[in-house]
Amino acid sequence: MNPEEQAEDFRKKFHALADEVRTTITGQDVIVEDVLTAIFAGGHVLLEGVPGLGKTVLVRSLAAALDLRFQRIQFTPDLMPADLLGTNILVEEAGKHPRFEFSPGPVFCNLLLGDEINRATPKTQSALLEAMQESAVTIAGKTRRLEAPFFVLATQNPLEMEGTYVLPEAQLDRFFFKLRVPYPRREAFEEILKRTTGEAPAAPRKVFDGHEISSMQQIVRSVAVPQTILSRAAELVMATHPETPGADAQMGRYVRYGASPRGGQAILLAAKVRALLNGRLHVASEDLLASATPALRHRILLTFEAHTDSIDTDSLILTACRACAERWGTRMPDGTPA
Amino acid sequence: MNARMRLRAEMRCRMRVAFRSVWTVLPMSLGVCFAAIAGFWFWPEAARWVGPVFLAVAAVVAGTGLCVFLRKPLVADVAAEIDRSLGLPDCALAAFELKTRGGMWEQAAGRAASAAFAGKNLPPEPALRRGALVASAAWTVILLAGIAGLPGMRSLPPDETQPPPPTAADLAAVEILAQQLQNARDPRNPDPYRAAALALAQLPEKPAQEDIFIAISRAEQALQAGSAALAASPGEGLITELEEALEDARDELSVSGLAPETAQQLADLARQLDQSGFKALAMPLGELAASRSAARAEEAFQALQSAIEASMAASAARSGMEQARLKVTATRDALGKSQSPGSDSSDDGESGRAGSGAGRGSQTASGAKTLNTENLVTADIQGTRTETGGALNFSLRGSPGEGRPSAPVRPLELVDGRLSGTVITAEELPLAYRGIVLRYFQALRNPEP
Secondary structure, three states, X not given: OOHHHHHHHHXXXXXXXXXXXXXXXXXXXXXXXXXXXXXXXXXXXXXXXXXXXXXXXXXXXXXXXXXXXXXXXXOOOOOOHHHHHEEEEEEOOOOOOOEEXXXXXXOOOOEEEEEOHHHOOHHHHHOHHHHHHHOEEEXXXXXXXXXXXXXXXXXXXXXXXXXXXXXXXXXXXXXXXXXXXXXXXXXXXXXXXXXXXXXXXXXXXXXXXXXXXXXXXXXXXXXXXXXXXXXXXHHHHHOOOOOOXXXXXXXXXXXXXXXXXXXHHHHHHHHHHHHHHOOOOEOOHHHHHHHHXXXXXXXXXXXXXXXXXXXXXXXXXXXXXXXXXXHHOOEOOOOOEO | OOHHHHHHHHHHHHXXXXXXXXXXXXXXXXXXXXHHHHHHHHOOOOOOOHHHHHHHHHHHHHHHHHHHHHOOOOHHHHHHHHHHHHOOOOHHHHHHHHOOOOOHHHHHHHHHHHHHHOOOOOOOOOHHHHHHHHHHHHHHHHHHHHHHHHHHHHOOOHHHHOOOOOOHHHHHXXXXXXXXXXXXXXXXXXXXXXXXXXXXXXXXXXXXXHHHHHHHHHHHHHHHHHHHHHHOOOOHHHHHHHHHHHHHHHHHOEOOEOOHHHHHHHHHHHHHHHHOOOHHHHHHHHHHHHOOOHHHHHHHHHHHHHHHHHHHHHHHHHHHHHHHHHHHHHHHHHHHHHOOOOOOHHHOOOOOOOOOOOOOOOOOOOOOOOOOOHHHHHOOOOOOOOOOOOOOOOOOOOOOOOOOOOOXXXXXXXXXXXXXXXXXXXXXXXXXXXXXXXXXXXXXXXXXX
């Protein structure tokens, strides 16, 4: 297939998958699209929202629509790394010498749902670092590869802080997107009530398998990026750094550490997915701006002054995006002038 | 992308850059400098402050337009402008940057991006920028027309743009002044008087007011230089000491001449005079100190007396030269004052600065453009006039001499090649500049009625 046909095929499959997931999730179209964007970009997603908004259902539906090995872990304070990764157990068989045999943990799957990930201790949370970055785990000195594709979709509740452990920056940085799941609108709310109080909805049908996902990820990485757009992506990330010359004054006041290079990678890959979805074979500035908030919001470390002034990362990213859009002479993703 | 589309996008880039960047500062600065110079040199009589302001505005706008035109936008700027104008998501940018790459996806992206804006035209320019462009072009034309017309402004009828020419009375006053300076020659230092007189005589065929001012300034300068040279002459204090020493020596003079102590004192004094450059006194004094008889001493006394009188005459010459300079200054002020329409003696405050001499109160009360030169004529310059015959006579060029005090009329003669005509030598440059400044401020001082 030529690039145009591949892009068209990608778009069709993406929308088909999104439509299938939406058969069970209502009123979260943007979240569904962002989750799929992260998956096709090869990244992990942290879903943050109050209980009952369908975070877990979303991931379950996704797992059902994809022909992937799915595992769910309920993170609790007493969860140990071995519960996550697996361990060597002693096997005794009659007539044979006892031997150790590796019993893989739930991490050995394609789609891992880490429910309420912030309830586990930092020790257990850290067990996922290698898996998320390298798609591999090392147990008893032996490194074992995880089957591709591998995704972690974790959830956390922003309200209940008691008995939770804030994810360390290194862990947060490994998430491609951090998505804030909002309350559904009234119409969507009514639809949820209707669906969930009547007959059980049919499970999503499988749209495609892991091999197909890998090929779609390849298509995403093939999308062309003009040099100017590449520079703008770097400029956007640098705009969150307080030490960058010409950065907005708010950055110097409220940001302790700006976004990492992983933030730039996430922006660019997500922008590629958006470009394909918008029928383009190249990345545009508006794709960068649209991807900035979910890609950077968990990668910016705020100062104490920001907390006292109730400044969150989203508003700072919006400020940086507006400044960049003005310099580039482009519109913001919502259509408003910079 | 067609060439027309690209050209229009380039123009938009240029406009955007020019109207919000430092490019506007450069032409603005250049424009102000240019306008100040142009107004100063070419247009003082006609427009005064309006001219420079007008030129400054024109130069700023024209310079901005020039910088806009010269600024070469980058390809990325042009592409971004096309995308911005057509509302495309960086399609032109992608087409520009990806079409030269070798990858299959890059080439496909470049093709697809080109197709997005192919066949489309940029929307019309915003009215503001179009208006600015037109204004820039218009001001450029006006500026060029103004510069082209400046030389012509000078040749307009004198009654419209230039101050009135000097009257016959003014010329007569200058001639009389020159004659007085000529007659006030001093054999000891005749050059300043002669140079001043010649400066006043160096007038063109039909002298304009500024020509007279320049000539008077030259005369002033010559007299001032001569007076300063005389003042710098050493020995004035020594003369007093010398006179006292001579008086003592004469009292002690005996048949055998001066006493050895007195002779030694006189010799020391002679050495001092010699070192001070007063050689005319030092030599006879040395002879007096060396005299061994009353007769020789008496001869030396006589020679010394003559030398002392000559020195005193030099001092008188200096004061006379200074007085002559004051008179020249007063004449200049009186001439400037007489050219002010409606002026009378009540506003004589500034121009009467040097009016302690003959020029004071010489203004015409009626406001006519003439100069009352009576005082100037009657108050002669006090100099040490030791030579009467063979004076250097002259007449002003183009002035037939009718109705003037009788003066010998002979063609102008040059003296030692100095002040030789209208060619300005290096030494005269300060005077020339001063004349230009005088001309400019004179024009400001005398607005058109």
